[in-house]
Amino acid sequence: MIAFTLGTTILTTLLFGIAPSLMATRADVGSIIKGGSGLTGLGRPGGRFKHALVVAQIAVSLVLLCAAGVLVRSFVQTQRADLGFARAPVLTAWGSSGDVPRATAMQAVRDLEALPGVSSVAVAIRAPLSLSGGGMAQPVYLPHAPADAAAGLPSVKFNAVSTNYFAVMGTRLLKGRGFNELEQQGSTPVIVVNECFAAQFFPGQDAIDGVVRLGGPNGTDHRVVGIAQNAVINGIDQAPEPYVYLPYWRESFGEITFLIAASGDAALLAAPARETLRRLDSRLEPRRLITMREYIDHSARGYQTTALLASALGVIGLMLTALGVYGVIAYQMMKRSRELAVRVAIGATPSQMMAMMMGEGFRVVLSGLALGIPFALLTTRQMASLLFGVKPWDTPTVLASCSVLIVVVGAAVLIPALRAARVYPSAVLRG
Numbered sequence: 001m002i003a004f005t006l007g008t009t010i011l012t013t014l015l016f017g018i019a020p021s022l023m024a025t026r027a028d029v030g031s032i033i034k035g036g037s038g039l040t041g042l043g044r045p046g047g048r049f050k051h052a053l054v055v056a057q058i059a060v061s062l063v064l065l066c067a068a069g070v071l072v073r074s075f076v077q078t079q080r081a082d083l084g085f086a087r088a089p090v091l092t093a094w095g096s097s098g099d100v101p102r103a104t105a106m107q108a109v110r111d112l113e114a115l116p117g118v119s120s121v122a123v124a125i126r127a128p129l130s131l132s133g134g135g136m137a138q139p140v141y142l143p144h145a146p147a148d149a150a151a152g153l154p155s156v157k158f159n160a161v162s163t164n165y166f167a168v169m170g171t172r173l174l175k176g177r178g179f180n181e182l183e184q185q186g187s188t189p190v191i192v193v194n195e196c197f198a199a200q201f202f203p204g205q206d207a208i209d210g211v212v213r214l215g216g217p218n219g220t221d222h223r224v225v226g227i228a229q230n231a232v233i234n235g236i237d238q239a240p241e242p243y244v245y246l247p248y249w250r251e252s253f254g255e256i257t258f259l260i261a262a263s264g265d266a267a268l269l270a271a272p273a274r275e276t277l278r279r280l281d282s283r284l285e286p287r288r289l290i291t292m293r294e295y296i297d298h299s300a301r302g303y304q305t306t307a308l309l310a311s312a313l314g315v316i317g318l319m320l321t322a323l324g325v326y327g328v329i330a331y332q333m334m335k336r337s338r339e340l341a342v343r344v345a346i347g348a349t350p351s352q353m354m355a356m357m358m359g360e361g362f363r364v365v366l367s368g369l370a371l372g373i374p375f376a377l378l379t380t381r382q383m384a385s386l387l388f389g390v391k392p393w394d395t396p397t398v399l400a401s402c403s404v405l406i407v408v409v410g411a412a413v414l415i416p417a418l419r420a421a422r423v424y425p426s427a428v429l430r431g
Contacts, residue, residue, distance in 0.1 A: 057324045084228075111277075158214075168261045174195060176226035191245060201242065
């Protein structure tokens with residue numbers, strides 16, 4: 001899509017830059033010497049070609065503006081959409097916990113919470129969007145609905161989190177509750193599932209207190225104690241899928257992520273957090289320190305890049321349209337100077353002259369919009385895979401693009417129209 005847009009812009013530049021030069025080589029020198037127009041008016045073949053050229057330019061510009069508009073709105077949506085967790089200042093510190101005693105890891109949480117600027121610290125195997133362990137999954141067996149042997153057991157991704165994980169991340173519990181301290185230490189196995197899991201595996205039922213056997217038919221039964229909202233896992237553009245949360249401290253998972261909620265800029269906590277963990281146990285020194293804001297920005301970078309490039313091409317197309325319309329209208333006014341002088345001589349007022357020129361300009365822009373809208377629809381539909389949270393045919397974007405073109409073309413026509421309103425018949429007719 002970007003290659004198509006770039007190619008269209010280059011083609012437009014060449015077309016509207018070379019065409020006037022080619023037309024100038026066809027000027028009727030004899031007519032010019034005699035004081036004629038040299039180039040025909042809008043009603044004749046040459047004029048119709050110039051008219052069609054401007055209409056096509058406006059149509060192409062509308063396509064570029066609509067494409068840029070939906071891509072920009074798509075990027076804006078990545079910054080506003082509900083990702084299943086709050087966009088709060090949180091620093092993540094990910095590393096290995098395989099050889100670290102549980103008591104040491106718990107002490108690390110307390111030491112981090114004691115740092116200035118830290119409001120709370122949660123623990124998980126991984127943070128959302130971190131891609132760390134993003135493929136970790138377990139087969140799920142449902143005693144209330146045994147799986148078809150031919151179909152096999154569904155595999156569901158999971159994370160293991162501390163008691164305060166949902167509060168720190170801002171993930172809402174839609175029903176039930178999170179884990180308590182006893183469940184973290186080893187009481188009856190429990191899980192929290194997301195709303196997608198509840199809808200898929202407990203259709204028409206209440207998933208709370210339902211039993212899910214993780215690991216297959218011979219696995220361990222877990223009771224559902226809560227239903228959390230759907231949250232992104234590896235990418236902001238991925239569709240929701242069933243997901244399970246386990247208590248982190250029940251067993252060892254080989255890796256640990258400290259989720260450090262900050263009262264200010266989370267990035268400022270990176271150095272003291274690293275030093276705190278290293279000083280407590282060198283094995284806890286983080287392999288990666290990054291804020292959740294940076295994870296979100298990284299996941300949305302593709303949308304940002306395409307939006308910036310398309311916007312640049314849209315601005316180029318808009319500038320070409322304004323210059324093209326101004327050049328054609330100004331040239332036509334110059335060639336019609338005798339006609340305009342005669343109109344003034346027989347009583348046309350400056351306001352009538354200006355209205356006539358503006359009317360001609362707006363007829364051209366409306367023709368361009370009528371031609372461009374179907375092509376804009378076709379183009380944006382081809383861009384559906386590049387969009388996030390925005391429909392390809394986005395009505396506000398189309399209306400805004402049309403409005404911008406009308407304003408820009410109107411401004412381009414205004415200067416020639418003002419000149420037409422100030423025509424002096426005696427000076428023109430004597431010339």
